[in-house]
Amino acid sequence: MNITVNDKSVDSVLTSRAFHIVLLIVGTVFLSLNAFHNNVWFDESYSVAIANHDFGDIWYVGSGDVHPVLYYWGLHVLYIIFGQNLVVYRLVTLLGVAAVAWLGFVCLRKDFSAKIGVLFSFLVLTMPYVTIMATEIRMYSWVFFTVSVCALFSFRIAQSLSLRVSIPYRWWVVFFLSSLASAYLHYFGVLTAFLINAMFLCFLLRHREGNKRTILIFIVQALVQVLLYLPWLSVLLNQVGVVSESYWANISPEAVFNLLTYLVATDNMCFAWRGEYGLEAQITMVMLFCVFLVICFVFLCSLYKQKKQKTNREDSSFVADRTDIKAACLAFGLYVGVIVLSLIVSVVMDSFILYYRYVFVASAPFLFAFSVLLSRIKPQLVTRLFCALMLCVAIANQIILLRDNYSAENNEALEYFEEQAKDGALVLSSDIGVEGVTCVAYPEIEETYLDWQEGNWAQSYLAYAPSLKSVKTWDAALDGYKGIFIVLGQSPKGEEPSDVNDIVRRNDVSLVEFERFYRPYERTYFTVALLEKV
Structure with a gap:
């Protein structure tokens, strides 16, 4: 009985608003540690260089590249105000990831539960690959945010329709703007926003009875999105034709492995695993991996135990009656859908474009789905052990990054x-x-x-x-x-x-x-x- 009471007390602290805010502040500061240097690699150098040009030149020069130009325009605004300041560029880029983490506090606590909100924020702030992308002077952190907002507000609107409650017009505006921004930030933002809109349309058509006005609103905003994207569409088609045989990544066993593990097994973590950072770092990686295997085993055992304890009636209604599970399934489906759609596009283009760096833009829905899963695991000790492990992984990853970045x-x-x-x-x-x-x-x-x-x-x-x-x-x-x-x-x-x-x-x-x-x-x-x- 005391264990149960203590467990509930710990849970109430970890899911409190105060703890959540502290987590977000500390996590953002943690990510910002990599922002205060002036090193760049090629992709970052391109962002910095193109930002020195005016808006028209950025459009023209960017049309020869393989990415849309919205992020570069944003950097140019910073250039006008601060000059070529790489630290400012990194800190503003960091805000994209920080904003995704804050969605856990602002939206997910309200829409689902405090536990899911905290877990989501925690995962965003501790995933090693997110840490890298948070301060890399590229568009990925911001499309990570716009895709998250687009998916979240499409679900909010759909859920409101299911519950027969009014939908604030501002939700439509946020959905529209985040969808369009995703398309102008990255081409995998285009793929993800397209899938979100397609899934949303399927929902509306399935529930079209009494929702004709809502369907009309959706169609109008979708058409406006397309019209506003037309100026860049010809550029996109030209870029696809040019780079299909000369730029995109190639399929390989390594590419598949990276796609499955990239959020945790970053390049620097793999180098540490191979001993390239010394024996201590290698031993640390091996120990963390062993702990991970133990937690996975306990996790699978707990899932099996939960499944056996449920009656057939409970099993059949488990997904249907749970809003968080529904949302998690849709979010995971979206993430997998982006991968499948990119494979289809690869076949059409006759060139493999499925690169984990690009898939990252759609990873927030995956992290949300994983957060829901973690929130449902019993005993909660498994979840806490996993979070403790992720914290250790995040710290180890950060130590390596700081060593490299400030060398x-x-x-x-x-x-x-x-x-x-x-x-x-x-x-x-x-x-x-x-x-x-x-x-x-x-x-x-x-x-x-x-x-x-x-x-x-x-x-x-x-x-x-x-x-x-x-x-x-x-x-x-x-x-x-x-x-x-x-x-x-x-x-x-x-x-x-x-x-x-x-x-x-x-x-x-x-x-x-x-x-x-x-x-x-x-x-x-x-x-x-x-x-x-x-």
């Missing part, structure tokens, strides 16, 4: 490059990944990129103008030049880039010096080769 090694390659290029030496590379980073770090240094890719990539890389110019051949860059020049590269092991081997084949070029620098932020090597043309 002094990140600047060694850039400082060496700046020293060699300060006298106006020609800078060459066919690797836009490294030149994007150096262009953002040193916009005053002119660089030349060998544009070898098919499609509109030269248009896309105008984001780095005027620092970067493109040529089609090495001869175009080297003809008429004499003296020392620099060739940049990057590789996992620091080997000489193929650019160096290609250029030294010329009779008038020789290799003078080659240096490589490990860059923890990207977990790769930057290479700087000094060559001389006579």
Whole structure:
């Protein structure tokens, strides 16, 4: 009896509004620890570079890329106010993830239960991959939010129709805006918003009796969404045609594994597992995994026990009579639906686009479904043990990230490059990944990129103008030049880039010096080769 009373007391504290607010504040501060550095990798460098242009140029340059431009426009507003400030960019990006976590407090506590709301916020704030995306200067954190809002308010409206209660017009406005914003933030936002709208329409048609006015409202807002997306639709079709054979990811066993585990098994966690961060980190990963297996075993046993204890009547009504279970099934179905739809699109495009980084935008519904599951597990000790494990995983992940993100090694390659290029030496590379980073770090240094890719990539890389110019051949860059020049590269092991081997084949070029620098932020090597043309 005392155990039951104590258990209820602990539960009341953990689900209280005060605890929930503290969790959100502490969790947001925890995520923000990675926001106060100026390191970028290529994708981030593109966001930073394109934000320096005006709105019209962002539209034009972005139309050569593989993402919509709403996030870049948002960064440009920040650029106008603060200048090129990477810390500000990261903190504003962080607000997207923080806003998703706050949905647990603002909406899920009210719509479902305090326990579900707290668990959802906790999972959002502790998932290792969410921690990474929270401060990465890309659009993913904000489409993570808009998709969450779109799904949540579609369910709110549908639930209100089922209960025959009035629907505030502001709910329709929020649903409309979040759906459209998702489409203008990321193409997997388009897929997810499309699925949400399709599922919502199916619900309305199934319950069309007495809801003709609601169906009309839905159709009108859907048509307005399409009309407002038309300006970008031609760009989308062109991008699909250009990149279908040159950009998207390829299917592989590794891709499937990443898709199933990416929320927890991040790259840095996997590196720690393999011992690349030392023995202590490796032992920690092994111990956490063993604890996870034990909790999973207890979890499955508890599910089996619960199932055996239910009568047939209870089993048949379990889903039908539970709003949270209904919502969880729909949310999980949405997440799986995005994966299935992306596979269908892959077949149509004849190119595999199912990349876990993209699927992340639809992961909040999955986390909600998992939160509902955790809230229903008995005994609750299993849930608490799992949350304790996730907290340990989050801390371990954060320690590794902080070590990499704030390492002094990140600047060694850039400082060496700046020293060699300060006298106006020609800078060459066919690797836009490294030149994007150096262009953002040193916009005053002119660089030349060998544009070898098919499609509109030269248009896309105008984001780095005027620092970067493109040529089609090495001869175009080297003809008429004499003296020392620099060739940049990057590789996992620091080997000489193929650019160096290609250029030294010329009779008038020789290799003078080659240096490589490990860059923890990207977990790769930057290479700087000094060559001389006579």
